[in-house]
Amino acid sequence: MKKKVLSLVLAAMMAVTVAGCGNSGAQTEGAAPAETAAENSTEAAEAADTAAGGKYIIATDTVFAPFEFTDAEGNFVGIDVDLINAIAEDQGFEIELQSLGFDAALLAVEAGQADGVIAGMSITEERKAKFDFSDPYYDADVTFAVAQGSDIASYDDLAGKKVAVKTGTNGADYAKSVQEQYGFEIVEFSDSPTMYQDVLAGNTVACFEDYPVMAYNIQQGAKLQIPDGVNAAGSSYGFAVGKGKNAELLSMFQAGLKNLKENGKYDEIIAKYTK
Numbered sequence: 001m002k003k004k005v006l007s008l009v010l011a012a013m014m015a016v017t018v019a020g021c022g023n024s025g026a027q028t029e030g031a032a033p034a035e036t037a038a039e040n041s042t043e044a045a046e047a048a049d050t051a052a053g054g055k056y057i058i059a060t061d062t063v064f065a066p067f068e069f070t071d072a073e074g075n076f077v078g079i080d081v082d083l084i085n086a087i088a089e090d091q092g093f094e095i096e097l098q099s100l101g102f103d104a105a106l107l108a109v110e111a112g113q114a115d116g117v118i119a120g121m122s123i124t125e126e127r128k129a130k131f132d133f134s135d136p137y138y139d140a141d142v143t144f145a146v147a148q149g150s151d152i153a154s155y156d157d158l159a160g161k162k163v164a165v166k167t168g169t170n171g172a173d174y175a176k177s178v179q180e181q182y183g184f185e186i187v188e189f190s191d192s193p194t195m196y197q198d199v200l201a202g203n204t205v206a207c208f209e210d211y212p213v214m215a216y217n218i219q220q221g222a223k224l225q226i227p228d229g230v231n232a233a234g235s236s237y238g239f240a241v242g243k244g245k246n247a248e249l250l251s252m253f254q255a256g257l258k259n260l261k262e263n264g265k266y267d268e269i270i271a272k273y274t275k
């Protein structure tokens with residue numbers, strides 16, 4: 001437990017802190033400023049405790065384009081980033097977005113160091129034991145990609161080979177579920193870019209990833225390709241809070257998402273990143 005907390009603290013310290021775009025002049029008393037939360041574990045915990053008073057700490061992944069990533073100008077952007085900011089604005093609450101990595105983001109919410117997570121997080125039965133989810137806001141299959149020009153074209157071709165997965169993800173679970181059937185070896189990575197790099201370097205022959213993310217990266221120039229017919233196990237993304245916690249935040253997310261879907265803002269955000 002202590003070890004887990006320590007790693008969370010380290011993750012929080014390393015986190016790229018992206019302040020919400022709201023007007024911080026209207027802060028209620030007791031809400032910790034964005035910067036201190038990432039600097040000090042005690043303050044981070046206090047910030048989470050007092051978040052309901054003003055600012056919610058929302059954990060996210062580091063690089064999971066087009067959902068969250070740093071653009072050419074150095075801005076932290078993406079569908080999740082725009083969605084949570086637009087929902088916060090619509091519902092009149094403030095957020096502090098912490099880019100921790102996928103696994104770390106989920107752990108931060110579990111440990112009460114963040115109030116919610118938006119990270120292309122698939123709604124799964126297993127996760128419902130630890131998290132309360134919003135309605136789905138995006139659908140995604142799991143797929144695998146190989147280096148361009150690779151002769152791996154099916155699950156059968158993975159036999160005896162090493163494949164890359166990202167720790168704690170739906171894609172990793174899916175790979176594990178078919179590992180024995182197809183006889184491949186699994187190597188885990190903590191973020192998507194490192195996983196793609198490993199395939200490009202030829203250490204692993206394929207990586208399991210969510211289809212929209214893989215397709216977007218390929219469209220953006222990643223020298224990978226998705227063999228025909230390898231998509232599987234669809235899931236939907238949801239915003240999550242710790243089980244039984246932050247019910248108000250969750251219901252504001254729900255209400256905001258509904259409004260954004262009705263007023264066209266949701267479609268606008270999706271179109272901005274998927275054109």
Ligand code: GLN
Nearest residue numbers: 102119120121122169170
């Ligand atoms: N959708 C996948 C999951 O929830 C991957 C999310 C991610 O890597 N950010 O497990």
